Amino acid sequence: MSGHVVPVKTYLGIFVALLALTALTTGAAFVDFEKLDTGIRLVDAIPLNTVVALAIAVAKMLLVILFFMHVKYSSGLTKVVVMSGFLFLAILVSLTLADELTRSWSPEPGAWNTVVPTILPLLRGFF
Amino acid sequence: MSEVPVSDMAMHGAHPPGFKHQFEDMDQQREAGSLGMWVFLVTEIMFFGGLFATYIIYRTLYLTAFEEGSRLLNVKFGAANTAVLIGSSLTMALAIHAAQAGKKKSEQVMYLVLTMLLGALFLFLKFNYEWRADYHEHLIPGFGFIIRPEWGAAGTHVPLFFCFYFFMTGLHATHMIIGFGILGTLTVMAHRGRFNSEYYAPLEVSGLYWHFVDIVWIFLFPLLYLIGGRFALPGVH
Amino acid sequence: MSTTVIPEMPGQEIPAESRVNYLNASYGVKSWLLTTDHKRIALLYLGSITFMFFVGGTFAVLMRLHLIDPQGALVAPETYNKLFTMHGVIMVFFFLVPSIPATLGNFLVPMMIGARDLAFPRLNLLSWYIYIIGAAFTLYAVISGGVDTGWTFYTPYSSTFSHTSVIPTAVGVFITGFSSILTGLNFVVTIHKMRAPGLTWFRLPLFIWAMYATSIIFILGTPVIAITLFLLGLERLLHIGIFDPAIGGDPILFQHMFWFYSHPAVYIMILPGMGVMSELITCFSRKRIFGYTFVAFSSLAIAIISFLVWGHHMFVTGQSIYAGLIFSVLSFLVAIPSAVKVFNWTATLYKGSISYDAPMLYALGFIGLFTMGGLTGLFLASLATDVHLNGTYFIVAHFHYIMVGGAVMAYLGGIHFWWPKITGRMYPDGWARFAALVIFVGFNLTFFPQFVLGYLGMPRRYAVYPGEFQVLNVMSSAGASILGIGYLIPLIYLLWSIRYGPIAGPNPWGAKGLEWETPSPPPTENFEEIPVVTEDAYDYANVGGSRV
Numbered sequence: 017m018s019g020h021v022v023p024v025k026t027y028l029g030i031f032v033a034l035l036a037l038t039a040l041t042t043g044a045a046f047v048d049f050e051k052l053d054t055g056i057r058l059v060d061a062i063p064l065n066t067v068v069a070l071a072i073a074v075a076k077m078l079l080v081i082l083f084f085m086h087v088k089y090s091s092g093l094t095k096v097v098v099m100s101g102f103l104f105l106a107i108l109v110s111l112t113l114a115d116e117l118t119r120s121w122s123p124e125p126g127a128w129n130t131v132v133p134t135i136l137p138l139l140r141g142f143f
Numbered sequence: 144m145s146e147v148p149v150s151d152m153a154m155h156g157a158h159p160p161g162f163k164h165q166f167e168d169m170d171q172q173r174e175a176g177s178l179g180m181w182v183f184l185v186t187e188i189m190f191f192g193g194l195f196a197t198y199i200i201y202r203t204l205y206l207t208a209f210e211e212g213s214r215l216l217n218v219k220f221g222a223a224n225t226a227v228l229i230g231s232s233l234t235m236a237l238a239i240h241a242a243q244a245g246k247k248k249s250e251q252v253m254y255l256v257l258t259m260l261l262g263a264l265f266l267f268l269k270f271n272y273e274w275r276a277d278y279h280e281h282l283i284p285g286f287g288f289i290i291r292p293e294w295g296a297a298g299t300h301v302p303l304f305f306c307f308y309f310f311m312t313g314l315h316a317t318h319m320i321i322g323f324g325i326l327g328t329l330t331v332m333a334h335r336g337r338f339n340s341e342y343y344a345p346l347e348v349s350g351l352y353w354h355f356v357d358i359v360w361i362f363l364f365p366l367l368y369l370i371g372g373r374f375a376l377p378g379v380h
Numbered sequence: 381m382s383t384t385v386i387p388e389m390p391g392q393e394i395p396a397e398s399r400v401n402y403l404n405a406s407y408g409v410k411s412w413l414l415t416t417d418h419k420r421i422a423l424l425y426l427g428s429i430t431f432m433f434f435v436g437g438t439f440a441v442l443m444r445l446h447l448i449d450p451q452g453a454l455v456a457p458e459t460y461n462k463l464f465t466m467h468g469v470i471m472v473f474f475f476l477v478p479s480i481p482a483t484l485g486n487f488l489v490p491m492m493i494g495a496r497d498l499a500f501p502r503l504n505l506l507s508w509y510i511y512i513i514g515a516a517f518t519l520y521a522v523i524s525g526g527v528d529t530g531w532t533f534y535t536p537y538s539s540t541f542s543h544t545s546v547i548p549t550a551v552g553v554f555i556t557g558f559s560s561i562l563t564g565l566n567f568v569v570t571i572h573k574m575r576a577p578g579l580t581w582f583r584l585p586l587f588i589w590a591m592y593a594t595s596i597i598f599i600l601g602t603p604v605i606a607i608t609l610f611l612l613g614l615e616r617l618l619h620i621g622i623f624d625p626a627i628g629g630d631p632i633l634f635q636h637m638f639w640f641y642s643h644p645a646v647y648i649m650i651l652p653g654m655g656v657m658s659e660l661i662t663c664f665s666r667k668r669i670f671g672y673t674f675v676a677f678s679s680l681a682i683a684i685i686s687f688l689v690w691g692h693h694m695f696v697t698g699q700s701i702y703a704g705l706i707f708s709v710l711s712f713l714v715a716i717p718s719a720v721k722v723f724n725w726t727a728t729l730y731k732g733s734i735s736y737d738a739p740m741l742y743a744l745g746f747i748g749l750f751t752m753g754g755l756t757g758l759f760l761a762s763l764a765t766d767v768h769l770n771g772t773y774f775i776v777a778h779f780h781y782i783m784v785g786g787a788v789m790a791y792l793g794g795i796h797f798w799w800p801k802i803t804g805r806m807y808p809d810g811w812a813r814f815a816a817l818v819i820f821v822g823f824n825l826t827f828f829p830q831f832v833l834g835y836l837g838m839p840r841r842y843a844v845y846p847g848e849f850q851v852l853n854v855m856s857s858a859g860a861s862i863l864g865i866g867y868l869i870p871l872i873y874l875l876w877s878i879r880y881g882p883i884a885g886p887n888p889w890g891a892k893g894l895e896w897e898t899p900s901p902p903p904t905e906n907f908e909e910i911p912v913v914t915e916d917a918y919d920y921a922n923v924g925g926s927r928v
Contacts, residue, residue: 021243022236031233035226038364042222045369065372069365076361084236085354086347090177093572097181101188104600107687108189109196112636115691115703116200165490165497166574167910175499175573182565182599190603193637197611197622200633285618299621300628306620310611 020089030083034076041072161342173344180348184355187318191359194314198307198366205304208297212304213371215282220273221368224265225360231261232357235350242333242343251333251346258353259326262319269316274309283309308367315363318356325349401804401901416501417904422487423802424508429479430871432515435522436470437864439463444826444860450847460843461528462544468531470522473553474515476787477645480652481563481598482511484794485591487802489567491895491902492585494576494911499569500562507562514556521548530841532642535623535634539615547616550609557602560648564598567591576894578913582676585893585917586669589676590655593683597644597651600687605641608634632698639690647686649783650750651679653790654721657743660793661725662918663891664740665732669918671724678717685714692761696770704763711761718754722747737889738812742793745820749785753778756831774834780827789819792870799874800884804901807877811869819866825859892918 049064082088087098159169166172202209238254240246274283281289284302294301329349332338338346402419412420443463446454455463486504490497498504521527527549529538538546571592575584611622612634621627623634662669669675691699691707725747734740756778759765769775800806829852834840838849845853887896894911895902 021240024237024240027233027236027240031229034229034232038222038225038229041365041369042218045218045365045371045373063370066370069369073362073365077358080232080354080358080361084232084357085351093178094181097178097185100600101185101192104687105188105192105196108192108604108640109199111688111691111703111706112196112200112633112640113203114706115632115636115694115699116203116630118700118702119698121700121702165495165499165501171573175569178572179500179565179569182568183561186561186565186599186603189600190607193604193607193640194611197607197633197637200630204630205628284620303621303628306614306618306622310614 020086022083022086022089026083030079034079037072037076037079041069044068044072159342161337161344169342173347176344176348177351180351184351187355187359191311191314194307194311195362195366198311201300201303201307205297205300208294208300209304210371211294211297212301212308213368214373215280216308216368216371217273217276218368218373220268221364224268225364227261227265227268228357228360231258231265232354234258234261235353238333239343239346239350242338242346243340245340248333248336248338251338252330255326255330255333259323259330262323262326266316266319269312277305311363311367315356315359318359322349322353322356325352399899400903401899402904403804403901405904414505416497416505418486418490418498418501418504419802419902419904421501421504421508422483422485425478425482425486425511428508428512428515429475429483432470432474433867435519436467436475437867439467439470441860441864443467444857446843447845447853448850448857450845450850450853452843455843457843458528459526461530461841462526464841465527465530466522469518469527469549469553471783472531472645472649473556474511474518476649476783477560478511478556478563479649479787479791480656480794481567481591481594481648482507482559484587484656484791484798485563485567485594485652488798488895489570489588489591490574491898491906492588492893493571493574493579494894494907494913495570495574496905496907496910498566499574500566503562504566507559507566510562511556511559514552514554514559517548517552517555519552521545521552524548532638533609533612533634534638535612535615535629535631536625539612539623539634540619540626547613550613554606554609557606560598560602564595564602567595568599571595576910576913582673583913583916584676586658586672586675586679587652587655589679590651590658593679594648594651594655596680596683597648597686601641601644601648604637605645608637608641611637632694635694635697635699636690639693640687643690643693644683644686646779646782647682649787651682653746653787653794654679654718656790656794656797657721657725657746659891659893660739660743660797661728662920663797663889664735664737664743665729666735666920667728667732667918668916668920669724670727670730671720672917674720675724678720681717682714685710685717689714692766695763695766708761708763712758715754715758715761718750722751722754736813737796738807738809738816739793739797741813741816741820742789742796745816746786746789746793749781749789749823753781753786756781768837769834771839772834773830773838773840776840777827777830777834780830785823785827789823792816792819795870795874797889798895799877800888801895801898801900801902803878803881804884805877805881806884806888807870807881808873811873815866815869815873818869819863822859822862822864822866826856826863827859829853829855829859892920 045065047065049068081098087094162169163172166175234254234257238251238258241251241254277283278286281287282305284306288302288305290298290301292298326349329346332345402417412424415421415424442454443460446452446460446463452460486498524545527542527544527546529542529544529546533546533550571584571588614620615622615624615629619627621629623629623631625631658669658675689707689711691703692711695704695708756774760769760775760778796807796812833849833852833856836849838845884900886898886900888900889896894907894913897911898906
């Protein structure tokens with residue numbers, strides 16, 4: 017860890033930004049983004065409000081990590097350590113969700129038989 | 144590899160107080176301390192993260208029930224508490240800055256005490272206003288939880304939401320209380336003039352812990368309070 | 381605190397009794413219970429872990445005695461359930477997970493990198509106390525009636541229906557998890573920050589790479605099982621429906637959270653053994669390791685990929701087929717770095733100058749038995765075959781080949797290899813080689829029949845079984861008794877050697893490594909002056925081998 021001294025002005029600026037983002041996210045909770053005709057379509061399973069709230073939370077987290085926790089001025093090792101924590105949490109959540117969300121997709125017995133014949137003629141087209 | 148041993152005495156004068164002899168110099172000690180705290184915070188990410196993962200799964204499965212529960216949380220206090228914690232992170236950063244910049248110990252102590260006060264305010268608002276109200280409204284699972292008819296079919300899973308709410312915020316509060324202990328110790332050390340521009344590693348390392356606790360709340364607030372379809376409330380657009 | 385150390389002049393042998401080392405630097409119970417010396421803490425762990433091994437082993441003996449008869453020879457079925465549960469809990473959490481890291485790791489990591497101690501010696505001592513407290517909770521659960529849920533604590537049985545001491549056991553495992561976390565944290569910081577001058581990453585002994593990779597798993601995986609057991613306890617107390625399907629919970633979610641740690645945990649159990657293997661194979665072939673870089677990176681690859689495969693434990697419990705496909709492919713992937721190591725050790729042996737000391741016997745046994753265990757894992761990674769083999773003795777044999785034929789043999793090999801360094805004494809060589817052979821024979825007689833039993837369809841965790849399986853079961857039980865005796869023999873002669881064994885010099889094996897350049901036993905501070913490293917690891921004279 018470097019002995020880098022962050023100026024007080026930077027800290028105050030980050031503080032104000034964090035408060036502003038808090039106000040923003042609180043206000044955004046009362047707005048129905050689905051009803052606003054923003055034209056933004058994401059995965060249907062994830063409501064836009066959730067995306068907005070989490071994006072703002074991630075932004076706040078980055079401000080705290082980079083400036084209050086000095087990661088911006090830290091060694092590459094520190095950055096890798098921080099990223100690895102979030103990476104493995106992402107692995108836990110995504111692979112578990114991969115199961116939970118696809119359980120109802122399980123095909124009826126015999127479905128594999130119907131899939132394969134439709135693929136084979138396509139493959140034959142290549143040879 | 145065997146050499147004539149160098150006298151311990153000759154080495155001691157070269158190292159400042161607080162030096163640990165398994166290290167070669169203060170730089171190595173400071174870097175090891177910081178890396179150690181970061182590695183510990185990674186374990187905390189996975190610890191809270193496991194809880195967040197379970198919450199996310201059940202929120203996906205029981206969206207209606209979780210939204211009902213979320214709407215019953217007090218957004219005003221949640222938002223206020225978020226601001227309070229962010230403030231405490233600022234004062235913590237300023238306490239470290241005070242030591243780094245070689246400021247008087249009274250300034251270091253002031254910022255540390257402010258951090259503790261803001262943390263105490265957070266806990267006071269939470270326990271005295273939010274949790275006490277939840278208890279009186281029978282929203283604590285295991286302590287007289289009452290399922291309300293207006294929740295309809297989703298009602299059976301609303302207790303699950305509150306289980307997660309109390310467990311997640313309770314675990315967070317426990318970490319804050321531990322943080323108090325750490326801050327208290329630091330305040331005593333600062334008052335004794337232990338920290339200066341050469342030696343402030345305990346402040347730095349404890350600051351990392353405190354900021355982490357802040358970050359957990361930064362995620363708890365939206366995940367618990369804000370994504371509950373509040374726009375479904377009448378009178379709000 | 382400082383003690384005068386008599387310097388060793390070349391050519392002058394100081395009698396061991398008059399030289400101050402970490403064992404005799406201070407006396408008394410307090411000097412051991414309040415020590416911060418990593419070497420003494422390693423011995424504290426060694427004693428505790430050996431005790432837990434024999435407790436867990438006792439349950440195994442009782443199980444094998446019971447299974448001599450198809451109707452069960454010894455205990456009621458409910459008690460049998462408790463036996464296999466407690467055997468699993470104790471062996472996994474209180475023996476295998478801490479074994480090599482907490483004993484050999486604690487002792488050797490600072491010495492191998494030329495440091496005076498770990499980065500956080502007091503945290504190290506704390507980690508031992510945490511282990512003891514966790515073990516106390518679990519032993520309390522054992523004597524207060526036991527647990528019968530299986531070491532996997534599957535819900536809703538563990539959360540709703542079992543009337544046994546689930547919560548004390550879960551608390552014990554939860555607490556001990558923090559012991560692992562602190563050990564891993566200590567190792568990571570020490571290896572990053574306290575290497576001696578000149579000791580670059582690619583000059584490190586492969587044991588250090590293995591400890592580093594293991595520590596990554598400790599740090600990233602253990603907290604998840606901690607929170608999972610916490611949730612299990614909550615569910616048991618409050619019946620909210622976290623994991624109980626009758627009230628809306630998802631029991632598969634418990635399994636996801638449980639196996640997210642417990643699969644990487646099995647790599648915690650084998651990676652350190654692989655690290656020991658690299659040390660033993662090179663020393664007793666008098667050769668450099670073949671493919672150092674590959675072996676080093678394979679340790680990291682195993683640690684990382686191990687986090688991506690946990691669903692292969694859940695192919696038949698109700699997980700979606702699509703998730704099963706993903707996990708199956710990834711499980712085949714994780715076999716590759718393990719295979720890389722086996723190829724490299726074998727290539728190291730080729731044209732080496734091989735000596736068959738006891739540690740080498742264990743190492744050679746490891747190569748064969750680990751390979752068998754690993755290969756049988758592929759049948760389990762394949763979805764179609766796993767449907768038939770899951771829940772049978774095939775699985776039991778598979779993981780015992782790796783855990784016992786692999787990890788425990790590596791542990792014993794390492795204990796024997798570094799015993800002279802740790803104690804300053806040599807053990808009786810004849811008895812050591814004899815015990816290694818007894819263990820090898822006993823092990824195979826115990827567990828090979830179990831592959832056949834599983835293939836024939838005998839389910840695991842059953843107190844009774846169809847009569848046609850009796851012969852194989854009796855063979856297995858006979859093997860278990862031989863194996864048990866095999867484990868008692870080293871216990872006896874190793875303890876004997878502490879008092880009566882011949883005095884060992886600094887490097888009885890002629891091995892390469894910084895730990896062998898200190899006296900045996902080493903002084904408390906390990907090195908009077910931190911060494912400067914100029915050569916690569918395993919710089920044995922080349923005997924026609926590869927220079928990779």
